[in-house]
Amino acid sequence: MQEHYEPAAVERAAQDYWTEQRCFNTVEDPSRPKYYCLCMYPYPSGRLHMGHVRNYTIGDVLTRFMRMRGYNVLQPMGWDAFGLPAENAAMANGLPPAQWTRENIAHMKRQFQSLGFAFDWQRELATCDPSYYRWNQWLFLRMLERGIAYQNTGIVNWDPIDQTVLANEQVIDGRGWRTGALVEKREIPMYYLRITAYAEELLQALQALPGWPERVRVMQANWIGRSEGVEIAFPYAPDAAALLGAAGALKVFTTRADTLFGVTFMAVSAEHPLAAAAAARDPALAEFVEQCRRGSTMEADLATAEKRGHSTGLHVCHPLTGQQVPVWVANYVLMAYGEGALMGVPAHDERDFEFAARYQLPVQTVVVPDAGAAPPASGQFTEYGVTVNSAAYSGLSSTQAITAIAAALKAQGLGQPRVQWRLRDWGISRQRYWGCPIPLIHCPGCGTVPVPDEQLPVVLPENLVPDGTGNPLNRAKDFLQCECPRCGGAARRETDTMDTFVDSSWYFLRFACADQQAAAVDERVNYWLPVDQYIGGIEHAILHLLYSRFWTRVMRDLKLISLSEPFSNLLTQGMVLNHIYFQQGNDGRRVYVKPADVSSKTDAQGRRTATVSLLDGTPVSYGGLGTMSKSKNNGVDPQSLVDSYGADTARLFMMFASPPEQTLEWSEDGVQGQQRFLRRLWKAVYDHGRAPARATVPLAKWSDEALRLRRQAHQTLAKVTVDIGRRRTFNTAIAAVMELLNSVSRSSGEHAGELQARHEALEIAVLALAPIVPHICHTLWQALGHERAIIDEPWPEPDPAALQQDTVEMVVQVNGKLRGKVRVPAGAEEPVALELALAEPAVRRFLADQPPRKVVYVRGKLLNLVV
C-alpha cells in the first residue's frame, strides 16, 4: 500500500475491476429479493451539472448499500434525448439535433463512468432511438383504438413571423423569443390523452403512497383538483332563444349553490358559443371577444389582469324565481373549466364583486355569518354562513342550503350535483421536429388513418437542421409523402411529434427489458417493477410523476402489465446552490463575478467583513445564495471537481453537506474538508498496516480502551445501517464514521487486543463508507488483508454483545434542569437509580434537603426530581 492517497490511481483501479468483473450487469433472479433503484434520467445537454452529481450519487449510495444487504439491485441509466434544446443548439451550430444529442450522450456517459456509478449499461436506452420510440407509437395507437387518445382543437402560442408554435417559455412579455413579434393564440388540431378519465383513481391512490413525500402528494392532489358542486341550467329568456333560434339553457357549475338567490348577472367566456352568437350582431362585442383572443395565454398574466367584460344584451331566467338575469362576456371566465360560464354572485365571490363594481351591477346579499347577523359593511362575505333573502331556502346553513337547492333543481330538471375536476386532458401534439413522430397519415379520401403496426416505427429523419421557421418535417418530402394504408393513394404523413413527457412516462418499464425487440414490455417487468426507490428533482413533482402514474394505469388496462403505481418510494432531492457575487457595471447593470474569483475577509469570529475581486482587487457585492446558473456566473463544473479531488471526494461532499431533501450549499472549503477526511482514513489504515496484530487474544483479555473502541465501532455500524437504510440521512451516517475514525486516531495502545480493536474499527469504517466512497474503500479493503473485493462483501451486522454495557450514564435533572450525570448499572430499577442520584453533591444542593415531590424515571437514561 502506498503511503499517500492518490485518488486518480485508486479510482482507475477500482473502476477497471468493476468493468472487468462486470459487477453491475443485472439479471433476473427469483431466488433473491429484488431492489429497483432509479434516478430520473438526464436530458443530454452536453455536460453533467452539480444537480446531476447529487442526484446520481444518492441513487448510487442506495444501490450499493442494498446490494451489500443481499438484494438483487437494478440501477439502469438512459437518456431523455428528444426535446427543444437540441433544436436550439442545431440552429446555433448548424448541426442536426441527432448528431449533437449523440455526441452529448457519449461525453456524459464518460463522465458518469468517471464518477463510479454502478449503472447496468446493458440496459441503456435513448428515447431518440427508433427501438424505443416505436413503442411510444405502438402504445399511442392502442390508446387511439380505445378512445384514450383522441383529436380535438387546442390553443397554442403562434409566432406570426416564424410561422411556428412557441412553447410557453419561448414567449417573453407576450412576444416571440426570436422574432420579438406579438404572439397570437391559434386554434389547431391536436391529440389528447384522456387523463381526466383516471382523475378519481389518480387522486384516491395518492393516499396509498406512504413512500412519497407529503408535499408531493399534496401538490398532485391540488393539481387534480376535485370540487363538488352543482350544475345549474338557466333557461334562455325570449331574447336569447330568439337569437339562437331555439329554446335552451345556459349551464353553469358552482360550488356555492347556496348563493343562487344572490345571482345578479351571468358571465360567459369569450370562447363560449353564446358569446360568438351575440358578437355576430354586435360589432363592439365582437371587438371585445377579439381582444380576449389576442391576449396572453400565460396563466400568471391572466390572474393579474383587470376584470373586463361586455354585455351581450341577452338574458336568461333564474331557475327558481324566473327573474331575468343579464348575460355578460367576461375575460375572467375560463372556457376549459366547468361549463365555460358562471353565475355572478357579487355579494359572495371576490371576483364577481370586482366585476360588478366595475360595471355597476347590483349586489344582493343572501348569506350572512350567523342567523340574524347583518351583512359585512364591505358588502362581501365569501364564507359559509346562514342563508337570507332566499325564499323557501332562507335560514338554512350553507351546507343545508346547497343540498336543498340541488334537490329542488333536480326535481325541475334544471340541475344536479356534480364533481368537477381541475385536471384537463393531456395535449401531446408538438409542432416540433426533434420528437417522436405521431403515427398517423392524412389521406385526401380516407381522412386520418393510423399507421399499421407492421409499418412501425415511423422513423424520424435525422439529417434535418431546423432554422426556427416552422417544423422542418413539413419540408422533408421523403418523410412527408406516403401511401394511404387504407386506399393506397398518395397521402401526407402527420408532422406533429409527441410531447417529451410521453417518452418519460414509461421508460422505467422499458429498463426491465430494454433488449426486447418484439414488444414494448415483457414478463421481466413483473419481476423488477415497481421501482422501489425513485430519486429526482422536486420540479417533476406534478407533471412527470402524474403522467407516469396515468400511463402505467393505461398499460395496466391494456393488459400489458399488472401494476398500477410505478414508484413505491420517492425521494426528491434538493437543489445545489452557490454564492452569488456581482459588481455594478458602467451601464448600471449587474456584472456577476465567479465565486472562485472572489476573496472574502473575515473578522476574528470568522464573520465575513468584505469581499474583493481577485482579478483587480475592487470590492464585490454579495448577492446571497442561488441555484448554479450561467446567468449568475456561479456554476461549478463537476468535471473540474473530479479532476482536482477525485470522484470519492465529490461524492462524499455531496452526501455530507446536507440531508438529501434539503438544498445543498456549494463550498470549496467544504470539499477540501472531505478530502482531508479521506486522507486521514487512508493514513489510519496505512499506519495500522505497519503495526499489525501478531497474535489474537480473546475478548475477555481486552483492555477497557479496546472494548470501548469495539463498542463504538458496532454502535457506529448500527447507526449507519439505520441512517442509510431507513432515514436516508447520509450526512449523519458519515458524521458517525468520522467520530469513529477520530477515536481510532486517538487510541494508541499497542497490546494485541488494542490492535485488534483498531483493526475491527477500521474494517467497519471502510465497510460503512463503501457505498458512499467506493473507490478508496476498494483499495483500503485489500490493504486490510482481504482477498474478496469489497463490492462483494455483505453488509455486516452489529454484534449485540459488543453493544452491551454493565453501567450506563444517567442524566439527573431537578425540576427538568440538568444537574448531574451518574453512572448506574444498565437496566437499574428506580430505587437504585434514585439512591445513586441523591449521592451526587450537585443534585443534593439543588434539592436543598426537600424530599422530591415527584420522581420521573426513564430507565437507564434520565431521572427527574421535582420539588
Added chain:
RNA sequence: GGCCUCGUGGCGGAACUGGUAGACGCAGUCGACUCAAAAUCGACCGGGCUUGCCCAUCUCGGUUCGACUCCGAGCGAGGCCACCA
C-alpha cells in the same frame, strides 16, 4: 389570493418517538513542527458574569415533571398553484 415547507452558533448542519441543545464538518484563534510558508498534528471555539451558575433553538402565549420537538397567535424566508366559479 390559495395550499405547503422551513426559521437552532460566524456558516452547513446534529438532537430519530417530548428527555444532556449545538454531534460532525467548514471558517476562525492559539500552540507544536519549520529558517519560513504550505501540509500535518494538538488545544480552544453560542452569550454573560461573581467559575458554577444564569441566559440562549424567530417572537408572544399555552400543554407538560420536562418543549428545538406538541398546540394557538404573530413575524420572517422559501416552494408550488394561481381568476378553477
